[in-house]
Amino acid sequence: PRDLAALGAGLTAARAIVAMLLDRAALPAELSKASRALSEIDPDLPARLDATLAEELPLNRRDGRFVREGHDPALDELRLLQVDSRKVIAQLQARYAAETGCRTLRIKHNAMLGYFVEVPQAVGEDFLKEPWRATFVHRQTMSDAMRFSSVELGGLEAKIASAADRALKLELGIFAALSEAVLDQAEPIKRAAAALAEIDVAAGLAELAAREGWVRPLVDASEAFTIAGGRHPVVEAALKRDGKPFVANETDLSPPGDGAKGGRICLITGPNMAGKSTFLRQNALIAVLAQMGAFVPATSAHIGIVDRLFSRVGAADDLARGRSTFMVEMVETAAILNQAGPRALVILDEIGRGTATFDGLSIAWAAIEHLHEVNRCRGLFATHYHELTALADRLERVSNATVRVTEWKGEVVFLHEVVPGAADRSYGIQVAKLAGLPPAVVERARTILGELEKSEREKPVASLVDDLPLFAVPQRRAAAPPVLPAEDPLRLALDGLDLDEMTPREALEALYRLKGMS
Template sequence: MTSSTPTPDLPAAGDKSSPMMQQYIEIKVAHPDTLLFYRMGDFYELFFGDAEVASRALGIVLTKRGKHQGEDIPMCGVPVDKAEDYLERLIAAGHRVAVCEQTEDPAEARKRGSKSVVRRAVVRLVTPGTITEDRLLEPGRPNWLAAVARRKLSDGEFVYAVAATDISTGRFIVSEAPATALMAEIARLEPREIIVPDAIHDDDGLRAFWDEHRSAITPVAHEGFDPASSERRLKEYFGVAELAGFGQFSQSELAACAAIIAYVERTQLGSRPPLSPPVRAAEGSGLAIDAATRANLELTRTLSGERAGSLLATIDRTLTPGGGRLLAERLAGPLTDPAAIRARQESVAALHEDVALRDRLRSLLRAAPDIARALSRLLVGRGGPRDLAALRDGLSAARTIGGYLESAPALSPELAGARASLEALDPAWGEALAAALSDDLPLLRRDGGFVREGYNADLDEARLLQADSRKVIAALQARYAEESACRQLKVKHNNLIGYFVEVPQAAGEAFVRPPLNDTFVHRQTMAGTMRFSTVELSELQSRIASAGDRAQGIELAVFDALVELLGRHAEAIKAAAEALAVIDVSAGLAELAADLGWVRPQVDDSLAFDVDGGRHPVVEAACRRNGVAFVANDCDLSPPGSAKWGRITLITGPNMAGKSTFLRQNALIVVLAQMGAFVPARSARIGVVDRLFSRVGAADDLARGRSTFMVEMIETAAILNQAGERSLVILDEIGRGTATFDGLSIAWAAIEHLHEANRCRSLFATHYHELTALADRLKRVSNATVRVTEWHGDVVFLHEVVPGAADRSYGIQVARLAGLPPRVIARARDILTELEKSEREKPVSALIDDLPLFSAIAARPAASDAPSAPDMLRDALDAILPDELSPREALEALYRLKGLRRDEAGETIS
């Protein structure tokens, strides 16, 4: 989804407009691709095309203000105090917003003349990938801003670099991938916003992808990705002389990283988010899962886009936002290094075995706020007193957890590293925050009152003066009321005239005459009231204003000092936040395994795949909620000689029997095992899978002119072209979207290709029972079926997957369960009987024994490669003009064609 805001048809510089509108136009021209929130008092107002876009996106009234070239100027607005609610909705829709604030006091503007406009400037660009506000972020989801760059290899192919940062936490990662893996890498990250140079954005092979992607796509000029300046920009941002300390990066990786830095600096307008140095992910270090497979398996979101019902929602037992983000990241990017996987497993296993340690850690984690995002907000100038409190409480919890881990009998290396990061925190940082902050904190620092009484003597003195002033005002009001004999007299305050005396208009007539007019000076006459000032009130106002300004200045200085303290130790605090997330994820996965009876899988470098009693985690959870037992099933796709099944197993059985569930559960077990979690099974041994492919179900893509069958074929083509020996492929009902023989032929050929060319581990569900005969001819192919039984004409699903092949699909029985009319069911039975009779007389499965296998076919040159021979028959036919032939000439021509056919067949013409 390319994120762009239509630039309105703005007045030219010479057009007659009000000074305010001229100022708006100047600022809008400088930010053409954003919605401009233009501050007008207590509202942000939008004009021209911005107003039309915002009114539709927000569902607010579109009105008008003034004229331009004789036509009304469209306008809409949102209250400043509700702006975050509206920003949230605009950002979710992929828009970018420029926030334009008043940068001077209106009184200062009036000094320049009655028609002078208050100075305004854009103070921030809000984009989907650069937000830090807590209300605009999902607590358990990283908010990635990504950038894509590329370089050309000697063979002319492109290699793509993808850099990504989460400004809200400071994480910064980069990787490089071939063109075929670019979309899979972007699908893994699920970035909220992607920066791409114009050349990549307009690339014919990628343009459709950018247009259809749900992320906000931000095209930028090529200069932003200039490799020549990339290294310099990164050195300046991180304050280093060399980048070698961060690792070795290619030119495209440096360009992608620098593009992110440039975009961050542009949108943050001088603020410098505390980004960590980029960390490079080695190519092939993660399990490759393409976008279609992620969607089919519903790893982090269901097909409808909801988190509920996904694998992530099912396994998430984390207690902190940071832990939730780390769990989502690990689930999205499982590992392929057995040693790294075992390191994570050891952490889960340690907390799985030590129940007391796990329970205590989880109890302490509940008190740990999101210190990573609170720190980031504070360091970019958007934090408030409650963010300081989050750091206070988070640092305290971190120290407590670190101390508790110190007494733990045995920790995994990963947990020991986390403990070291927590112990590195200086207790003085948290103590400084605790000493300074009061118990009841405002949301914004400008509201004041967040510094604890007794922390600063000057602040206490100023506050005391403010409190005494309120008493003085009350006493002064009582004295004025007595002296003037007006009990309705009140002392009030507003920002225009300060403190004033207000009396009913009827009583006010006495105040403008002697002797009261010596004390009370008339200021305003309102509807029903009159207002007066006195010398005492003016002096009191001066003292109070001075005390209030002084108190606010002291509090803001305290706030800045605390932020500066935290900023000096930002890296240590971020390391502690990451440590808390690691502990939270490990403890959560251990709790999950203990609660549901999951086991630690054996993950190694072999090609094994042996799952004993595997279960589908999401479906099992739904069954448990409904009080239904889930039926566990084995799956063995290990190499020949050690496996009970074949490397490719064909699954047959009726609809509703559980074939798709069985396919998906084994793919999900691989994802869980390689992310370092325990798995829902009695035991499991998995040789590392490097690529995971799933084609389960399909929908049409009408926007791109693709039918359901076309989508199915595109996904199948990707699998057959990319799967290798270490891949796991699950395929469901290949070829069912077209004619029977076409579909059967495609499924048949696909199985042979998987067997001979891809040589991968695969589960292949099908209703083409003829394909089960392939198990007798292909040594790595076996059959399995989902058991069912019939009872009084109804089909009963047993959900057990056993070796063997189904002899029928029970489709009519399933249709009956679905509620098709009895007459339709009866007629279907009659038709089925006739079709089965025809099949028995000339079965399609007999072709399996007659046709050569894929390997033999592949050895022959393709038809397009063979030399073309003269086709005399076609040439003669093309030479005939039927409309010009007499009956006798037509008969003679027919005999000539028949003779040519016999001649080409090698027979003698008599």
């Protein structure tokens, strides 16, 4: 019953929406199509559902009492008998008393006789005579009273006894008729539901854009990716609830010049908690919003079509399958490097941090080279390996950005502003202090950091940039991949096997044959 009521309310709302849309002189193609779909609904169906179903509905039809009072007179009579049988009996008693002139006439009930009429002994003698003999049937004589039944009272008793069952049967019949009427309109209702969904999405996005000051992006077939005043919609909403502003940022991943092939890869450095991950995610979200037809949280946006979005952020393991956190990271990175194309957008957060320093630096270094020379995609690469920022001087489409911070009385202050340039430090010890590490641990970490930085100055890792063959990647890319023979007998034999139909013995024999061919 509740499903039917919800459907009826939805259809009523749909017709109201149609009336609103018809008032508009011109509608976009999607809304015009949705309006036509809503107009196909039978106008009698929602009215019939509303007129039949009660205001308060049970969860299941077997519980009954879901048909509105006044809809079916027979059902109303059965309900009256079921719920207010005393009132019906009292009405019959008053009528019998008035007709016979016996003010002491009573209708009573017991387990043996059921309902019966009881009158004093003297009056009961008259009931044995005409004209009352035809109405009342003698049932029992007491010392001071006589008891009678009547055809009307017997029928009323039977009705009262079966009223609940018959009322539920009537209601289930009404329910079946309503269900049949709904099923007859199944296809128009499905089209109306789809149309309402389209209208709901359009209206929801429009309301959000108007309320939050979003703008209409320019989406075209170029490789552009320029966002001014970009914001993360979820983080911004959370900050707004606390009365705090969100710091908007610029992004430019467009090709660096006329004729350049492939978008920029931006290396973002800066401390933890500064907002690097938020910056990565907000740009991915803006790309998705733009291509789904929504306005975006920015002051302006020009985005060339993104055919695939790849994301490698966060830390997770899959121990049940024998994968550590670093292994999961590498599997996801491998998927990106093997699949991303020139129109892809890639966001990578802290690649290589789950292993030894030089291992991780080497992997991140090689991944950037591959993205630049092979994938040629637009990308945002957040890292704590400051050595990687030197790649911007060697690779045409790699640029550097950093999240600004400042220090005040020994405390780090995050400004959440992304600007061109590279960070000179990660402020990890300050973040550790904010997290609540014991003061002794923090001070010891400062001492060790000073020693390590001293050794770095004596033999900087960044000098490796001048020694490594950074442009070996294009040469490897130019090498032709191995080509398999047009007709490999082993592959043909494998293709001819129907593994689902083979017995274990047949499978073993096939394996020996294949081994002999290898």
